[in-house]
Amino acid sequence: MKFSFKKMWTIATKDFKTYFTSPIAYIVIAGFLLIMGWMFFFNLSHFNLQSMQFKQFGGKGTSISDGIIRPLYGNMNVIFLFLVPFITMRLFAEERKMQTIQLLMTSPITLGEMVVGKFLSAAMLVGTMLLLTLFYPAILFIYGNPDFGPILTSYLGTFLLSCCYVSTGVFFSSMTENQIVAGALTFAAGLFFWLINWASQSTGPVFSDILDYLSLIQHYNNFSQGILDTTDVIFYLSFIGLGLFFTNRVLDSYRWRS
Amino acid sequence: MIEVSGLTKIYGQRTAIEDLTFTVNKGEIVGFLGPNGAGKSTTMKILTGFMPASFGTAKIAGFDVFDQAIDVKRNVGYLPENPPVYFDMVVEDYLKFAAQLHDVTKANLKAAIDLSLEKTGLTHVRKRIIGNLSKGYRQRVGLAQALVHDPKVLILDEPTVGLDPVQIIEIRELIKSLGGAHTVILSSHILPEVTATCQRIIVINKGKIVAQDNIERLTSRMKHGLVYQLQVKNSNSSGIQAIQSISGVKSVTNENGKISIEINPNQEELRDRIVDVAVHEKMGVLEFSSEKLSLEEVFLSLTTQETNVGGQS
Numbered sequence: 001m002k003f004s005f006k007k008m009w010t011i012a013t014k015d016f017k018t019y020f021t022s023p024i025a026y027i028v029i030a031g032f033l034l035i036m037g038w039m040f041f042f043n044l045s046h047f048n049l050q051s052m053q054f055k056q057f058g059g060k061g062t063s064i065s066d067g068i069i070r071p072l073y074g075n076m077n078v079i080f081l082f083l084v085p086f087i088t089m090r091l092f093a094e095e096r097k098m099q100t101i102q103l104l105m106t107s108p109i110t111l112g113e114m115v116v117g118k119f120l121s122a123a124m125l126v127g128t129m130l131l132l133t134l135f136y137p138a139i140l141f142i143y144g145n146p147d148f149g150p151i152l153t154s155y156l157g158t159f160l161l162s163c164c165y166v167s168t169g170v171f172f173s174s175m176t177e178n179q180i181v182a183g184a185l186t187f188a189a190g191l192f193f194w195l196i197n198w199a200s201q202s203t204g205p206v207f208s209d210i211l212d213y214l215s216l217i218q219h220y221n222n223f224s225q226g227i228l229d230t231t232d233v234i235f236y237l238s239f240i241g242l243g244l245f246f247t248n249r250v251l252d253s254y255r256w257r258s
Numbered sequence: 259m260i261e262v263s264g265l266t267k268i269y270g271q272r273t274a275i276e277d278l279t280f281t282v283n284k285g286e287i288v289g290f291l292g293p294n295g296a297g298k299s300t301t302m303k304i305l306t307g308f309m310p311a312s313f314g315t316a317k318i319a320g321f322d323v324f325d326q327a328i329d330v331k332r333n334v335g336y337l338p339e340n341p342p343v344y345f346d347m348v349v350e351d352y353l354k355f356a357a358q359l360h361d362v363t364k365a366n367l368k369a370a371i372d373l374s375l376e377k378t379g380l381t382h383v384r385k386r387i388i389g390n391l392s393k394g395y396r397q398r399v400g401l402a403q404a405l406v407h408d409p410k411v412l413i414l415d416e417p418t419v420g421l422d423p424v425q426i427i428e429i430r431e432l433i434k435s436l437g438g439a440h441t442v443i444l445s446s447h448i449l450p451e452v453t454a455t456c457q458r459i460i461v462i463n464k465g466k467i468v469a470q471d472n473i474e475r476l477t478s479r480m481k482h483g484l485v486y487q488l489q490v491k492n493s494n495s496s497g498i499q500a501i502q503s504i505s506g507v508k509s510v511t512n513e514n515g516k517i518s519i520e521i522n523p524n525q526e527e528l529r530d531r532i533v534d535v536a537v538h539e540k541m542g543v544l545e546f547s548s549e550k551l552s553l554e555e556v557f558l559s560l561t562t563q564e565t566n567v568g569g570q571s
Contacts, residue, residue, distance in 0.1 A: 006358075007358075007359065010355065010358040010359060011359075014355050017351075018344070018346060018347070021346050021347070022346050098342075098344070098345070099338065099340050099342055100342040100343065100344055101342075102308060102336070102338045102342045103342035103356065103359070103403065104359070105307075105308045106306040106307060106308050106331055106334065106336045106338075107331055107356075107359035107360055108328045108329075108331040108332040108359070108360060108361060109328075109331075109359055110328070255308065255309055255310070256309070256310060
């Protein structure tokens with residue numbers, strides 16, 4: 001069946017707007033910026049102190065990339081792990097609860113267009129949040145000369161990683177009509193895929209490689225160092241795609257059962 | 259316009275609808291009448307392509323609801339039992355969303371929204387947030403959503419539930435005015451509701467079609483009296499004539515000892531007389547029972563009165 005970008009976009013914009021007509025977007029964005037600002041400030045002052053101490057002893061100290069960029073965006077990933085469930089939990093759960101899903105299901109739109117549209121609306125909110133943090137690197141560029149590469153890859157990596165959470169969130173939201181359940185499961189699954197390689201130390205070589213590969217955060221390491229590896233990009237994209245595919249299956253079976 | 263044949267839906271062990279067959283012609287307004295839980299909503303959900311059937315086929319405007327679901331959905335406007343409205347959206351934004359989902363082109367968008375607002379009497383609330391509207395208005399927003407893409411077929415599940423009497427009359431007038439240009443199926447468990455709006459009624463009970471006819475013929479069937487079934491060993495003609503001559507008995511038919519006796523309504527006491535006569539004529543009574551017309555059974559379980567105005571029919 002043909003995939004209509006127009007229909008997908010109709011869904012995406014509608015849900016994106018809903019974030020802003022409800023308090024969700026404002027609360028999530030405000031909380032996010034508050035924590036990020038706090039972290040950036042202390043990262044920066046700690047880095048300043050450290051650089052001065054190094055200078056006293058004639059050393060060079062760490063670079064801005066290692067001292068500020070890497071911890072800052074690493075922390076940002078943790079915050080997204082917490083916040084994305086709040087963004088995605090309503091996407092399908094509320095449609096199911098309010099039965100507005102009947103409108104979508106009886107409209108000439110495919111499940112694929114619906115699912116990708118929903119995903120995109122949340123991904124766009126994540127993107128908006130990332131855009132709002134651009135003034136941290138801007139400050140760094142004004143008062144210093146950080147490397148451009150790691151900033152760029154950090155943004156790309158953070159966005160892709162957050163989109164993995166979004167995809168997980170869309171999936172769990174489609175499974176239930178209870179938003180809290182959807183949110184809690186999203187958070188648990190996100191955390192699980194983050195920590196999955198903890199087990200790799202106690203397993204055999206092959207299995208530990210697999211676990212390392214499956215770990216969401218393991219693939220972020222390259223991005224944080226300014227390295228763009230297609231393996232990582234492909235991993236994140238397949239993770240997102242798989243989540244959306246499962247969502248599609250869940251909605252299809254919902255149709256048969258309801 | 260709508261062709262349904264052998265439609266069956268089974269949920270696990272429970273059969274929701276069984277072997278439904280009917281057709282609806284272009285421009286007709288057909289009422290789907292039945293008590294709660296008869297399978298009206300299930301049928302409608304299948305017709306809209308929301309839910310697949312277990313067996314049987316349904317075609318709308320020539321498209322199969324399962325194989326050509328997208329084409330069907332483009333031609334159908336659907337108002338579910340609970341209007342599928344987003345409480346945090348503004349009325350006109352919501353209609354715009356519904357119209358875009360249903361392939362209304364950009365050039366026609368504004369006109370389509372204006373027309374559906376006007377038809378449903380919502381023009382003065384177009385800038386309001388749906389969640390702040392009363393239930394009656396939300397119902398109308400739901401109806402406007404079903405109309406916005408000017409569909410060939412309208413499927414309305416209990417369209418007047420929760421409305422006040424004045425609104426009920428308005429919505430009924432609106433539905434009547436839609437006939438001709440649109441083909442309409444509406445469901446209801448209120449008899450006067452369908453008699454007020456529909457040309458033809460399909461009565462459904464426990465998942466089966468009990469009757470489908472136009473209103474005059476159905477009501478005349480309803481006015482028929484009770485039928486008793488008498489089974490005897492020897493159906494001699496003198497006995498039959500004796501039963502026939504009891505005052506109050508309308509007609510007697512005999513099929514090899516199976517005698518159907520139709521009596522005038524409200525004369526249940528005739529039972530004793532009939533049995534007396536049969537015994538007296540030495541017919542050898544084997545069985546005596548009253549045949550409940552299934553149609554009547556259904557009608558009895560329907561709400562035949564409305565607590566408010568509008569039930570003048």
